[in-house]
Amino acid sequence: MANSYGTGPAPFPATSPPPGNYPPPPGDRGRLWLLAGIGALVVAIVAILATVVVMRDSGSTPSPTALPASTTKPVTTAPATTTPSSTLTPRIPGYQVVVPKDLKAAWDIPKDWTIDPSTTTYGTDADHLAAAGFSEEGVDYCPNNVRTNMFLSTSDISDATAAATDVGAHAARLGWSTRTSSQAGTPQPLDAGDNTLHGTFLETTGAFTAPTGCATTFSVYTFAVSAGPTNGSLVLVIVADTGVDRSVTPDFARKLFASFRLL
Template sequence: MQNPYATGPNMFPPNGYTPPPGGGRGRIWLLAGLGALVVVIVAVVAIVVVMNDPGGPASPSSSAKPSPTTRVSTSAPRTTTTGPTSTLTPQISGYQVDAPKDVQAAWDIPKDWAIDQSESTYGTTTDNLSAVGFAQEGVDYCPNNVRTSMFLTTSEIDDATTAATDVGAHAARVGYSTKTSLTAGAAQPLDTTDGPLHGVFLETSGAFTAPAGCATTYSVYTFALSVGTAGKGSLVLVLLADTGTDRSVTADFARKLFATFRLL
């Protein structure tokens, strides 16, 4: 499948896109291997504690980014803050590294996606999710809508498959408030390229009512990593995408980005 975000002069060739058909504290154990090998990843402690500390960057914020289908006034000034370029080397040549401040984790995203380090939550309803490393692409690609959003969150659920399913549903309800359907696909194993870490990939998809000129279908891709022992939860990378339109993020492309996740 052609990479819709390939670097070079034909980064976004016309018709080159194929649309797809809070954690615990203390000592954290991250599952590695196929179930027999368990290793301690100290960096996960920092991720989970920071994202669930009421005074940390994961606390709810009234200035949360509008969700992809939230209507906003076209006259309102945009406050998107692009974070400083990371000095880390991306695993994918020509991309940039999304390394949230105060969190010992990073992943690659395309060079033209805007990172907003100020965001700490996705959504303002009861379905809102803590969020760090918030990035967007395609702001106003159609009237007042965003084509793609990505961030890291946590789940209280220990089982990675259940966490990926639960977070995907929450994110869909927040990002696509006018949705008319929601279907969770089958969970698939996914390993990162650096380590590796062993997680679960899942696609939640559906349709929604949108303004003229916007996509009418969506996919929420989630990549969950269990942090092991009872009560410790999971880390979940989330990617929300309008689909069936130019530059749509496919499942394969989402997997490619998720596979670059690493602990620092």
């Protein structure tokens, strides 16, 4: 299946280097925190899915849970090495599978995207999102910019819609320091993993000041899956310059998110 995206500007203005260039924190402590955080969420989601299946089979209905309040705190930095899987078959024919090391989760990306095992955070040392399974496309498509990045992060917010909104806004602040606008769109339900994962899809759009030849608009696509009333959420993120050749569209983002699955 051909890639359904084109070429264009990057989500990082020339005054701000791509997230892959930020050095990881010293030692393995950050890596352990990330793996523990995302790993625990994966386990929690697996347990919830098993419970839902049992309750469905027994004819009972799970009671609704209250939505948590407040904003999320990004999980501490995370050096998690990632490699394409050599054994898993991509859900999207002709694509490659991203499998973060030590995490039982996977998703598909186009063959021409590059997985960067050295990048474990998105942003700066002072302000960042944890990032596992980091990939990039369109490096230097225009001066000093990367067109698209994708990674898995976490949120302390258990409501999927709130988590998708919060992480989208945070990623927009981190990715485009010269932004002139940023606005969250309408949350939409999205199923992934052959309809075993039910979450929220959200597009956050905005504009920014950029060098000649670079995009001047951006989108942050987020797909959040709740791990339960008190366990936070997993959030798959795509940050992308838009309005240029090979830029990621909402439909293409949904296609990639739909390939997300737990192993």
